[in-house]
Amino acid sequence: MIRSTETIQGYTYGGKDIQPSLVSMQELEDLKVTVGWMDDDPIYLRLAGEALEDQAEQIVDHWRNGIIAGIPNLARHSRTPEGTPIPDYVINSGKRFQQWILDTCLRPYDQEWLNYQQEIARRHTSAMKNSVDGVRSTPYVPLRDILAFIPVMNETIKPYLAAKGHSTEDVDNMHRAWCKSMQLQTALWARTYMDETQGSSEW
Ligand code: HEM
Numbered sequence: 542m543i544r545s546t547e548t549i550q551g552y553t554y555g556g557k558d559i560q561p562s563l564v565s566m567q568e569l570e571d572l573k574v575t576v577g578w579m580d581d582d583p584i585y586l587r588l589a590g591e592a593l594e595d596q597a598e599q600i601v602d603h604w605r606n607g608i609i610a611g612i613p614n615l616a617r618h619s620r621t622p623e624g625t626p627i628p629d630y631v632i633n634s635g636k637r638f639q640q641w642i643l644d645t646c647l648r649p650y651d652q653e654w655l656n657y658q659q660e661i662a663r664r665h666t667s668a669m670k671n672s673v674d675g676v677r678s679t680p681y682v683p684l685r686d687i688l689a690f691i692p693v694m695n696e697t698i699k700p701y702l703a704a705k706g707h708s709t710e711d712v713d714n715m716h717r718a719w720c721k722s723m724q725l726q727t728a729l730w731a732r733t734y735m736d737e738t739q740g741s742s743e744w
Contacts, residue, residue, distance in 0.1 A: 549636045549637055549640055550633045550636070550674075551633060551634070551637060551673040551674060552636070552637050552640055553660070554640075554644065554648075554653070554657050555653045555657070559653075559656050559657060559660050560656065560659065560660070561652075561656055562652075562655040562656045562658065562659045562729075563659065563732060563733075563736060564655060564658075564659070564729055564732055566651075566652060566655065569650065569655055569725075569729070572725055572728055572729070573650075573725065575728075576721045576724050576725050576728075577721060578721060578725070581714070581718075582717075582718040582721060582722075583649075583650075583718075585711070585714040585715045585717070585718040586645070586646045586647075586715070586718045586719065586722060587646060587647060588707070588711065588714075588715055589646045589702055589715040589716075589718065589719055590642075590643055590645075590646025590647040591646075591705075592701070592702055592704065592705040592707065592715065593642055593643070593646060593698075593701055593702070594643060596701045596704065597639040597640075597642045597643060598639055599701070600639075600642060600697075600698065600701055601635050601638045601639050601642070602635075603697060604638075604693075604694060604697065605619075605631065605635060605638070608693060608697070614686075615686060615690075617678075617679055618670075618678060618679045618682050619631050619634075619678065620678060621676075621677050621678060622677065622678070622679070627676050627678065629674065629676075630674045630676045630678065633673075633674050634673075634674060641661065644657070645719075645722050645726070646719075655729070658726060658729045658730065658733075659729070659732075659733050661730075662729065662730035662732075662733035662734065663733055663737060665681060665682040665687065665730070666681045666682075666733065666734060666737045666738060666743055667680040667681045667737070667738070667743065668733075668737045670682065681738075681743045683743060683744060684730070684731065684734045684743060684744050685744055687727060687730065688727055691723050691724070691727055694723065695716075695719065695720050695723060698716070698719060699712075699716060702715045702716055702719070
């Protein structure tokens with residue numbers, strides 16, 4: 542379900558303060574062609590969204606507590622510079638992370654979606670990280686770690702896609718559409734990192 546922006550702290554999808562994306566809709570369309578986007582990918586993403594909807598909390602917990610928390614170089618981004626955990630930061634940004642799974646699957650990839658892609662990317666760079674939750678933590682998540690984490694997310698999402706009894710073919714199609722979306726989104730985020738960080742400083 543697409544939840545109301547009011548029920549998730551700091552979730553401002555479609556809000557008036559969201560800056561317009563520097564990527565144009567035409568560039569998004571071109572990127573879709575590059576990634577091999579097919580007409581039925583949104584259909585399989587919707588199916589994926591329905592399958593993942595009541596598992597989003599578990600999935601984010603798997604990624605964050607099951608994987609990221611065990612890798613010090615990644616875990617530090619949710620802690621203070623001294624290494625103290627910030628539980629509210631993890632909980633609140635985790636809820637937005639859960640909602641992002643649903644947005645990935647259930648929202649149309651229109652101008653609002655494109656704008657919010659830029660917003661999420663900015664929240665990983667020094668332009669905005671920490672500001673939404675008012676915390677003191679690392680200034681940014683390096684782009685390389687985001688890119689390198691994609692295959693981990695793609696691999697670990699599989700059992701959740703398969704958990705609702707769909708055929709192997711449907712699960713494969715859902716997974717393929719999910720992976721293309723991940724590639725699309727990180728290609729968009731790369732633009733934000735380049736714009737916000739003069740090219741390389743947050744690589
Ligand atoms: C493709 C990979 C990733 C995706 C799709 C993703 C997605 C998200 C989303 C949707 C949010 C919530 C944004 C918001 O509304 O504030 C978020 C926040 C956050 N993510 Fe990621 N993330 C990824 C990789 C990582 C990695 C590798 C780390 C580092 C360990 C990380 C650390 C964080 C942190 C610290 C926040 C809170 C940012 C803030 O201060 O507002 N993310 N992520």
